[in-house]
Amino acid sequence: MSERKALAGPRTDQAQDPAPDRDPDRAPGTDPDDGDRAPGTDPDDGDHTHGTDPDDGRGKPDAAVVRDALGVGVAVGLSGFAFGVTSAGSGLTLAQTCALSLLVFTGASQFALVGALAAGGSPLTAAAGAFFLGVRNAFYGLRLSQVLRLTRAIRPFAAQWVIDETTAVTLAQPTRRSARIGFLVTGLSLYVLWNLTTLLGALGAEAIGDTDAWGLDAAGPAVFLALLAPMLKSTTERAVAGLAVVLGLGLLPVLPAGVPVLVAALAAPVVLWARGRRGGAPEEGR
């Protein structure tokens, strides 16, 4: 489904179906126990008002949302093992490695930080690179706050889960209900597993030896690719992705670590501007 639909979906459905479980006060992120129960609830409790065919882009059974969310949460959560191994291999202590996964909890930044520290970078330079990589989460938050409509009291708690994977799962959902379930299940499963596997990875770093030999360095980009693929629906998205790849790779040898990715983000406004100049309205009627 398209990004535009993903954004518009929840609002439309909200208007059609004022189900009590859409109450913002019961939004995800409040209570982990509630979260464990909410996803697996009766599939008859409101999904069918949106149509039963998951492919019609309007409704989706809760169980399907939970399955998708767990798929992402478990797969990416397990890749915390690779981080734990890498971090311990970079010379960080067990406590430092676990603190990163607990407190930073955004994979690319964590990898960037331990990489920079291992390369002998100063603490502030290393932190700056990691921070720049994390800036994208602010843009994810902009979109998520519209889709999830969280109350102010919940936002500080939900914020730690605003990352690539939760955003991708949440924005792919057709309704606000499934978006909230997706965010909660992905965030919870990912946070728990990522931290557990970080611990195990750090402990097992010596046992496993060379992590690259196990292909674990391919897990990160594969995760990003899997998140990106469903977004490439129109030529606009593809043009943005293509330009971003060129910028990200082309600038890598000449700019400090972390900066090329930020420059690559300019592909979005550049492509929008170019399409606006050429065709007036940038592909509105999809």
Added chain:
Amino acid sequence: MNVWIAIAVTAIGCYAVKLIGLLVPAGALERPLVRRLAALLPVALLAALTAQQTFADGRELVLDARVGGLAAAAVMLILRAPFLLVVAAAVLVTAGVRALGG
């Protein structure tokens, strides 16, 4: 100690940007241009990250076993395989290519 300083600065900074995104008033996204931009930014960032983590070795660009792994992941995505299988294919193929001396 230096490492702890780096961890603290990173943790505070990364949490702050996450929270800012959620706290910015929804009105900021009501303009169609801003909304389209916000939708396209993750596309740009994810594409750049994918490419860098596939082809970068430090600040150099290299072709190694990861390319095979990512190609396998792409095939799995085209076949609409579940997320875990996509990542597993990338890891296994990368490990396999390396084992074969790639």
